[in-house]
Amino acid sequence: MKTKNYSEKLIVAAGRKVEEKEYWLNKLSGKLEKTSFPYDYKKTKAKAGSEQETHRDFFEYKIDDGTRETLEKISKGSDYTMNIVLQAAVTALLHKYTGSEDIIVGAPIYKQEKAGDYINTVLVLRNEINGGMIFKDLLIQVRRTVTDAVKYRNYPLPVLLDQLGLEYDPPEREFPLFDIAVLLKNIHDRDDIRDIETGMIFSFERTAAGISGVLEYDSLLYEERSPRRVVRHLMQFLEKVLENVDLPPAEIEILTEDEKRMLLFDFNDTVTEYGADKTINGLFTAQVDRNPHHTAIMFENEQVTYQKLDQEANRLAHLLRKRGTGPNKVVGVMLDRSIEMITVIMGILKAGGAYLPLDPAFPKKRIVSMLEDCGAAILVSDTRNIEKHSFTDLQNLKLVKQVPHRTQYC
Numbered sequence: 001m002k003t004k005n006y007s008e009k010l011i012v013a014a015g016r017k018v019e020e021k022e023y024w025l026n027k028l029s030g031k032l033e034k035t036s037f038p039y040d041y042k043k044t045k046a047k048a049g050s051e052q053e054t055h056r057d058f059f060e061y062k063i064d065d066g067t068r069e070t071l072e073k074i075s076k077g078s079d080y081t082m083n084i085v086l087q088a089a090v091t092a093l094l095h096k097y098t099g100s101e102d103i104i105v106g107a108p109i110y111k112q113e114k115a116g117d118y119i120n121t122v123l124v125l126r127n128e129i130n131g132g133m134i135f136k137d138l139l140i141q142v143r144r145t146v147t148d149a150v151k152y153r154n155y156p157l158p159v160l161l162d163q164l165g166l167e168y169d170p171p172e173r174e175f176p177l178f179d180i181a182v183l184l185k186n187i188h189d190r191d192d193i194r195d196i197e198t199g200m201i202f203s204f205e206r207t208a209a210g211i212s213g214v215l216e217y218d219s220l221l222y223e224e225r226s227p228r229r230v231v232r233h234l235m236q237f238l239e240k241v242l243e244n245v246d247l248p249p250a251e252i253e254i255l256t257e258d259e260k261r262m263l264l265f266d267f268n269d270t271v272t273e274y275g276a277d278k279t280i281n282g283l284f285t286a287q288v289d290r291n292p293h294h295t296a297i298m299f300e301n302e303q304v305t306y307q308k309l310d311q312e313a314n315r316l317a318h319l320l321r322k323r324g325t326g327p328n329k330v331v332g333v334m335l336d337r338s339i340e341m342i343t344v345i346m347g348i349l350k351a352g353g354a355y356l357p358l359d360p361a362f363p364k365k366r367i368v369s370m371l372e373d374c375g376a377a378i379l380v381s382d383t384r385n386i387e388k389h390s391f392t393d394l395q396n397l398k399l400v401k402q403v404p405h406r407t408q409y410c
Contacts, residue, residue, distance in 0.1 A: 020155035023148065027126060028164055035094050035103050036179040036199050036231055040223045040295070042303045057219040063204075063211040063235065070242040071211065079186040079206065088135065088142040089238050090182045090202055092249035093230070094130045096237075103127050106181040107146075108192035109153055119156050121192035123149040123178050131250040134233075135241045137248065147382060162210070172271065176238075200227065202234075202353045207297040232241055233257060281349055283308070299339045316347030316380075325353040332371050332379040344380050364389040 032265040063071065068235060075082035091103045107123045127143050129138055160167050168174040174198050184207040193201070201216040217227045233254040240252045284306075287296075292307035304312075317325075325331055331348045333355050335341045357375050358367050360381075367389065370377065378384075 003215040003302045014046035019109075020333060021076060021160075024124075024155055024160050025028050025163060027111075027148070028124065028160075028311045031102075031234070032104070032164070032166075033100065033102065033176065034179045034335040035100050035105075035109060036301060037097055037226070037283075038298065039199070039221045039301055039303065040226055041221055057178070057224070059215045059217070060226070061215070061231050061235075062212050063213060063238070065210065067235065067239050067242065068211045071238070072206075074242060074245075078353040079184055081111075082204075082206065083182075083184040084139060084143045084146060086184060086202070086204055087146065087182050088127075088138045089234060089241070091125075091129060091142065091182065092135065092212070092241070092252075093234055093237055094180065096252075096254060097282065101128055101130050104178045106178040106196060107149075108181075108183055108188040108190070110150060110187050111189055119154050122157060122291060123153060125149055129249065132248060134182075134246050134248050139245065143409060151324050164190055180393060198232070225321040226400075244254045284346065297339050297342050299337075302339055304343075306337050308355060311345065313346035313350055316344060320347060320351040320353065320378065325378060327352050329353045329378075330356050330374040330376040331398055332356045332358050332367075332374075332381075334367065334378045334379060336360060336382075336385075336387055342383075350382075360385045360388070 029256070069309060070084060073080060074085060089107065091105060094103050094105070095101065104124060104126045107125060109121050111122055123146070125142070127138070127141055129141075158168070163178065166378050167177055175198070177264050179199040181193055181198050181201045182198070183193075183201070183203050190201075192205060197218075199218050199221050203214045203216065205212050213231070215227045215231050236253050236254045236256060237249070241247060241249065273374050288310045290305045292310075293305050295303045296306040296309045297304045320331065325348065329352070331351075333341065333348070335344060345355055356370065356376055358370060358379075363368075
């Protein structure tokens with residue numbers, strides 16, 4: 001599938017599907033964000049002619065008998081209804097993981113009676129979910145979304161992507177609409193989404209022996225433990241929510257007893273003896289030496305290794321020293337919560353200075369007063385916040401703009 005280079009056949013088909021076009025442009029209007037389960041690794045694109053960009057691994061599991069019986073009871077023996085329940089459950093789990101209220105997942109079209117070259121084999125399913133919504137209402141919404149997507153499935157997806165202003169040119173670009181797909185093998189064919197690059201695919205199958213599942217995932221994005229944890233949370237969610245579909249998903253506890261015990265006791269057992277001669281910089285440098293390629297910071301879908309954080313912080317520290325930062329010198333930091341904020345703090349400490357955190361939401365007068373009280377002669381911020389507060393008009397204040405992967409003195 002390639003946008004802009006699609007065939008005359010698709011152009012003709014799109015011209016005939018006026019109602020379908022109107023539906024999809026309306027359904028996918030506004031800001032579109034791909035929802036993913038948090039990555040363990042930052043994905044890097046493979047060069048042309050090199051190995052595949054994705055490496056697929058699989059984790060097989062089985063839905064326990066109690067949950068299976070409840071699921072089949074709610075589905076009333078219908079694979080199509082069971083698919084709705086499973087789609088809604090994965091949608092709710094994504095909401096719980098990310099906090100996003102706008103969730104898009106993908107699915108194959110329903111199996112066709114006759115084999116052939118179909119205009120589309122992929123369904124895009126967009127649903128809205130908020131903290132107050134009960135699971136029953138989500139089921140009703142997902143059913144309507146799936147029904148409409150099936151009804152309007154014949155509008156050419158490559159043409160639609162162009163009309164939405166989304167570029168897609170595999171393997172150079174990732175599929176722009178979804179990163180998670182859900183299917184039930186009884187009514188879907190996995191091959192129908194074989195050309196779509198995804199982070200995870202949830203495949204279910206109902207047989208006389210029960211309901212089995214396979215979580216297919218990209219091992220360039222996820223460690224094995226993460227897909228296993230996602231499945232464990234999905235099973236926990238299904239068990240609880242199917243007992244009472246009038247509960248809001250936000251109130252469903254997905255952590256297992258072992259995970260809760262780990263969070264409450266093991267992770268909080270942080271009493272550690274440090275030598276009196278150990279500094280933050282020294283401890284950090286030791287960690288860089290031990291685990292240079294381990295993840296140091298994770299923010300939303302971004303990760304930075306200890307080595308990368310160390311390199312960026314050193315670069316900023318060198319710049320700050322040139323501008324006069326050292327012992328007993330205070331540097332203001334006015335940044336939104338981000339990976340760059342941590343980089344800046346480490347850079348200031350490496351330069352030997354102290355940092356003064358400043359909330360960008362503060363009034364300019366208050367920020368200036370705090371800088372003056374601390375004797376800070378340098379402010380590290382980004383272009384947006386500097387321009388917002390018009391700090392460029394202040395004399396005797398050196399500004400350092402900090403932007404992703406680049407620091408420049410102004």
